[in-house]
Amino acid sequence: MRGVSIVGIGQIPVGEHWDQSIRHLAYGAVSAAMQDANIDRADALYVGNMLSGILLGQEHLATLIADFCGLRGIEAAKVEAACASGAAALRMGYLAVASGLHDVVLVAGVEKMTDTPSGSTTAALATAADAEYESAHGVTFVGLNALIMQRYMYEYDVPMEAFAGFSINAHRNGAHNPYAMFQRPIDLETYRNAPMVAEPINMMDSSPICDGAAAVVLVPTDRAREFVTGHHRGPVRILASASATDMLAIHDRRDPLFLEAAHLSSQKAYLQAGVGPEEIDFFELHDAFTIMSALSLEATGFARRGEGWRMATEEEIGIRGRLPITTMGGLKSRGHPVGATGVYQVVEAVLQLTGQAGENQVPDARIGMTQNIGGSGATIITHILAT
Amino acid sequence: MSVAGAWRTRRQRYALVGEICPDCHRHIFPPRDVCPHCSQPAGPLHTLSGRGEVYSFTRMHHAPKGFEQQRPYAVALVKLDEGPMVTAQLTDVDLQEIHIGMRVEMVTRKLKEEGEEGQILYGYKFRPLMATGD
Ligand SMILES: [Zn+2]
Numbered sequence: 439m440r441g442v443s444i445v446g447i448g449q450i451p452v453g454e455h456w457d458q459s460i461r462h463l464a465y466g467a468v469s470a471a472m473q474d475a476n477i478d479r480a481d482a483l484y485v486g487n488m489l490s491g492i493l494l495g496q497e498h499l500a501t502l503i504a505d506f507c508g509l510r511g512i513e514a515a516k517v518e519a520a521c522a523s524g525a526a527a528l529r530m531g532y533l534a535v536a537s538g539l540h541d542v543v544l545v546a547g548v549e550k551m552t553d554t555p556s557g558s559t560t561a562a563l564a565t566a567a568d569a570e571y572e573s574a575h576g577v578t579f580v581g582l583n584a585l586i587m588q589r590y591m592y593e594y595d596v597p598m599e600a601f602a603g604f605s606i607n608a609h610r611n612g613a614h615n616p617y618a619m620f621q622r623p624i625d626l627e628t629y630r631n632a633p634m635v636a637e638p639i640n641m642m643d644s645s646p647i648c649d650g651a652a653a654v655v656l657v658p659t660d661r662a663r664e665f666v667t668g669h670h671r672g673p674v675r676i677l678a679s680a681s682a683t684d685m686l687a688i689h690d691r692r693d694p695l696f697l698e699a700a701h702l703s704s705q706k707a708y709l710q711a712g713v714g715p716e717e718i719d720f721f722e723l724h725d726a727f728t729i730m731s732a733l734s735l736e737a738t739g740f741a742r743r744g745e746g747w748r749m750a751t752e753e754e755i756g757i758r759g760r761l762p763i764t765t766m767g768g769l770k771s772r773g774h775p776v777g778a779t780g781v782y783q784v785v786e787a788v789l790q791l792t793g794q795a796g797e798n799q800v801p802d803a804r805i806g807m808t809q810n811i812g813g814s815g816a817t818i819i820t821h822i823l824a825t
Numbered sequence: 826m827s828v829a830g831a832w833r834t835r836r837q838r839y840a841l842v843g844e845i846c847p848d849c850h851r852h853i854f855p856p857r858d859v860c861p862h863c864s865q866p867a868g869p870l871h872t873l874s875g876r877g878e879v880y881s882f883t884r885m886h887h888a889p890k891g892f893e894q895q896r897p898y899a900v901a902l903v904k905l906d907e908g909p910m911v912t913a914q915l916t917d918v919d920l921q922e923i924h925i926g927m928r929v930e931m932v933t934r935k936l937k938e939e940g941e942e943g944q945i946l947y948g949y950k951f952r953p954l955m956a957t958g959d
Contacts, residue, residue, distance in 0.1 A: 561889040570834055571855060572912045574826055574936060574946065576885065576892035577900040584883035585902050585912075592881070592925050636883045689902055689910035690861060694881070 441659030446475025452773030486527030522812030524780025547781030603750025612767025619773035650775030780810035838948035875931030
């Protein structure tokens, strides 16, 4: 196995892009990443995407994007793992380079969610759950997370406002990210006044429906210096790439309050990278809902069971906190274009590790971790990156 | 759900037909080919009692396509007395009175109308257990 490094990154602003098709969104990110790495060809393109078939009637997506990006002839395939599609595509690219099969691989994540009425988008997102035994009963994706959050609050006696700190932190960081969907801070009052979506989850616990695309260029670590130009601040190594699954439906899990797949994939990643949680300088976790932040922190070794919510303070998770999380706004404020999210997380981690995070720069950031969650926790993919 | 899909899953949706694992003797719902607990071939069919308690619940303020007319409604994780947990709507209940630990029993109700051309899907929901029913 060869070491794998990231030598180019690209992203477009997350938002409601009514003027652009999915192919334009993807081109924006892919062309920026190629420019950053100073390449005009690649051996393969892997695209993370969840909903193009169901929402846009467009499958065969990676080939369309290769075609539209001027990459005629290239190997291309779409990778789908619900909201973890982005990290799943990255892992595919990682495997291709690490194995020695390819030298230059493009990985893109893209999602177009705002062309359809919100009821259709909501129903499409619910396809991440068990269609026959969860979605058939009228439970949405938010609803599934609400079932987890309600039980968590009951079992650990947690007040609802305890989760506000995750949202406030995300928006504080998103305010300084020009690519974030919501670039303004919120306070406890905003959280208190937010309308309910599925109790106890309110609008400020939830990440938004949006469009977005992000991309990276992967090469073997021993060749990384060839690609690094003045524009890019140095290669970033992928120290670990690990994926794990849990039962698809929440009702089939051993413990619905424990993200077993996060535990498994982070333990594999720590082992592979040769680091422990105490050496992680910042953590781009999957805050699709505030409850997921608490559960991720618990399952990856940063908090004890039932105590992840106690970390929702600036001293703990702020840019200068003990473990900065969602440093560029996370899913809540940057936005959650589902299949693109896992790649945005990695692009943001590269910005941190190369000192390009601006106002949100984590001091002395050397090792960063990203974690992308598919469905209500059934696929969880962890990457550890370092300069 | 397709018409064929609804037909294939009718027994479990109408009557909570599950299985008992011949190896580890645990109850399984819905029927599977492999026991999720011990990974051995799953066992003979067995109808669950339909009684259990609310493990968690949520009141849905935004409904997905096909469920808009039922709003507001509650969805719960119901822990059945035999062990398996199921996701289902609660019915015949004051939404404000739902609580974790509430005893419930299975009833058959309309789950979803799939529009003018589509089918009407029936299946299990849960209601508060009648005091005399135990
Ligand atoms: Zn068994």
